[in-house]
Amino acid sequence: MHFTSQQRLADGILEREFDLGEIPGVLWTPTSSPAPLILLGHPGGLRRMYPRLAGRARQSAAYGFATATIELPGSGDRTPSADAEQARTDLHRALAAGEPVDEIVDRLVLPLVERAVPEWQTTLDALLSLPEISGPVGYSGGVIAIGVRLALVEPRIAAAGLFAGSFVPRVMFDEARRVMIPLHVLLQWDDEGNDRQQALDLFDAFGSREKTLHANMGGHTGVPHFAGDDAARFFVRHLRS
Amino acid sequence: MHFTSQQRLADGILEREFDLGEIPGVLWTPTSSPAPLILLGHPGGLRRMYPRLAGRARQSAAYGFATATIELPGSGDRTPSADAEQARTDLHRALAAGEPVDEIVDRLVLPLVERAVPEWQTTLDALLSLPEISGPVGYSGGVIAIGVRLALVEPRIAAAGLFAGSFVPRVMFDEARRVMIPLHVLLQWDDEGNDRQQALDLFDAFGSREKTLHANMGGHTGVPHFAGDDAARFFVRHLRS
Numbered sequence: 148m149h150f151t152s153q154q155r156l157a158d159g160i161l162e163r164e165f166d167l168g169e170i171p172g173v174l175w176t177p178t179s180s181p182a183p184l185i186l187l188g189h190p191g192g193l194r195r196m197y198p199r200l201a202g203r204a205r206q207s208a209a210y211g212f213a214t215a216t217i218e219l220p221g222s223g224d225r226t227p228s229a230d231a232e233q234a235r236t237d238l239h240r241a242l243a244a245g246e247p248v249d250e251i252v253d254r255l256v257l258p259l260v261e262r263a264v265p266e267w268q269t270t271l272d273a274l275l276s277l278p279e280i281s282g283p284v285g286y287s288g289g290v291i292a293i294g295v296r297l298a299l300v301e302p303r304i305a306a307a308g309l310f311a312g313s314f315v316p317r318v319m320f321d322e323a324r325r326v327m328i329p330l331h332v333l334l335q336w337d338d339e340g341n342d343r344q345q346a347l348d349l350f351d352a353f354g355s356r357e358k359t360l361h362a363n364m365g366g367h368t369g370v371p372h373f374a375g376d377d378a379a380r381f382f383v384r385h386l387r388s
Numbered sequence: 389m390h391f392t393s394q395q396r397l398a399d400g401i402l403e404r405e406f407d408l409g410e411i412p413g414v415l416w417t418p419t420s421s422p423a424p425l426i427l428l429g430h431p432g433g434l435r436r437m438y439p440r441l442a443g444r445a446r447q448s449a450a451y452g453f454a455t456a457t458i459e460l461p462g463s464g465d466r467t468p469s470a471d472a473e474q475a476r477t478d479l480h481r482a483l484a485a486g487e488p489v490d491e492i493v494d495r496l497v498l499p500l501v502e503r504a505v506p507e508w509q510t511t512l513d514a515l516l517s518l519p520e521i522s523g524p525v526g527y528s529g530g531v532i533a534i535g536v537r538l539a540l541v542e543p544r545i546a547a548a549g550l551f552a553g554s555f556v557p558r559v560m561f562d563e564a565r566r567v568m569i570p571l572h573v574l575l576q577w578d579d580e581g582n583d584r585q586q587a588l589d590l591f592d593a594f595g596s597r598e599k600t601l602h603a604n605m606g607g608h609t610g611v612p613h614f615a616g617d618d619a620a621r622f623f624v625r626h627l628r629s
Contacts, residue, residue, distance in 0.1 A: 336592070336601070347588065350603070351577070357612075360577070360603040362591070373625065374600075377618060384614065 148273040160208045162201070167273055170266055171224065172217035174274065175204035181281035182213040183386040184274060186267060188288030190313065191222030199368075203287070203375065210379045211387065213280050217270050219290070220262040231255060238314075242340075252314040256292045260319075264296045271303060285382045289313050291349070298326045306385035307331070308378045311346035312338055312367055323352040330358040331381040333374060338367040389514040401449045403442070408514055411507055412465065413458035415515065416445035422522035423454040424627040425515060427508060427545075429529030431554065432463030444528070444616065451620045452628065454521050458511050460531070461503040472496060479555075483581075493555040497533045501560075505537045512544060526623045530554050532590070539567045547626035548572070549619045552587035553579055553608055564593040571599040572622035574615060579608040
């Protein structure tokens with residue numbers, strides 16, 4: 148893990164960009180240390196997503212959490228995937244035409260999950276070796292299929308706040324049934340680019356004894372600020388007590 | 389409004405029982421005064437419900453709210469309704485047999501709404517005349533059909549936290565579409581005596597621009613303590629700012 152820049156934000160938060168091999172990422176640490184860690188998931192495109200990610204980092208730091216994120220395979224400045232681009236094009240066309248999307252979602256999301264999850268795990272190894280970061284660890288955000296797989300295979304992740312804002316391959320419902328950690332699922336009820344019924348079915352499928360669904364209005368990008376506070380309190384309950 | 393008893397609870401909360409004509413009720417006021425008011429809805433049977441109602445009152449008082457509740461028509465010590473008893477029996481039999489319940493729900497719930505809502509309004513008149521109570525006012529709990537009607541017809545109710553734990557007559561979906569105040573809807577996802585799909589359809593129907601659904605595990609009576617705090621913060625946003 149090689150830090151490439153650092154700056155001090157408001158409230159004393161230290162923001163550092165890093166490279167981990169070919170993977171760029173950002174780490175935010177609060178003034179209190181060592182801090183429990185929340186991994187910030189997102190749909191890809193670190194530069195485009197930066198303002199929202201930095202906002203989530205600041206909101207999390209107010210509750211004492213360090214946060215970190217990495218670029219997704221094929222996104223931002225990383226080598227694009229022709230197959231993923233094709234699948235994305237096919238998905239938009241199929242949705243516009245009202246055609247079934249299951250096969251396309253498999254082509255788009257499953258290879259992404261296969262590549263992204265080991266990268267998150269490698270990143271976690273590096274982050275937990277830093278003196279200012281402690282366990283336990285949470286995962287927060289999308290791509291929800293990545294969060295599901297991480298919640299299932301990565302025992303260091305003690306709780307997950309999942310953003311149900313993207314399509315999930317049907318085969319992953321079996322994985323969801325085996326997820327047992329506490330879950331906080333955020334759904335934008337009026338997210339027109341999302342399959343609401345699939346999100347509700349996925350929430351139902353999770354095996355976790357403690358699982359909470361928070362649905363709000365405001366469209367895909369309009370998650371209310373109070374919903375972020377609710378998510379932070381979920382992590383306080385599970386990572387700080 | 390005639391106070392019949394009073395006692396001081398922990399945290400300085402004053403609990404007073406009252407009669408309003410034939411309607412018995414309980415008022416809880418915090419030490420800070422005048423306090424905004426939350427009306428506590430429940431399924432009927434004040435004595436049986438008292439421990440949970442007092443718990444909700446204490447949780448609300450921690451956020452500075454006064455709370456009040458009244459006995460429902462036909463419940464507890466009030467004159468029972470033979471029609472309601474018959475409808476309740478029919479409902480349990482129909483649910484056990486997997487038969488349609490719409491007509492029975494209409495017979496059970498619509499007369500209750502017709503009687504209970506004016507009683508809540510009369511209670512509100514009396515409560516708001518007390519110097520220790522101020523507006524604005526929220527409604528919190530079930531019977532959800534009563535909450536829907538109150539949210540629609542009673543302009544003094546500025547926000548409602550509805551417990552989606554009981555059946556709603558189909559005709560009331562039209563009323564739900566006309567409800568415009570901020571809503572916080574609580575659903576116990578694994579509530580076996582409830583129609584989850586109907587609850588989701590009702591949430592979808594509400595006309596409110598700000599509406600939030602919180603779904604948790606734990607069965608009908610197992611609402612987690614943190615869900616009560618989430619609801620209290622909803623009321624803080626809408627009644628105290």
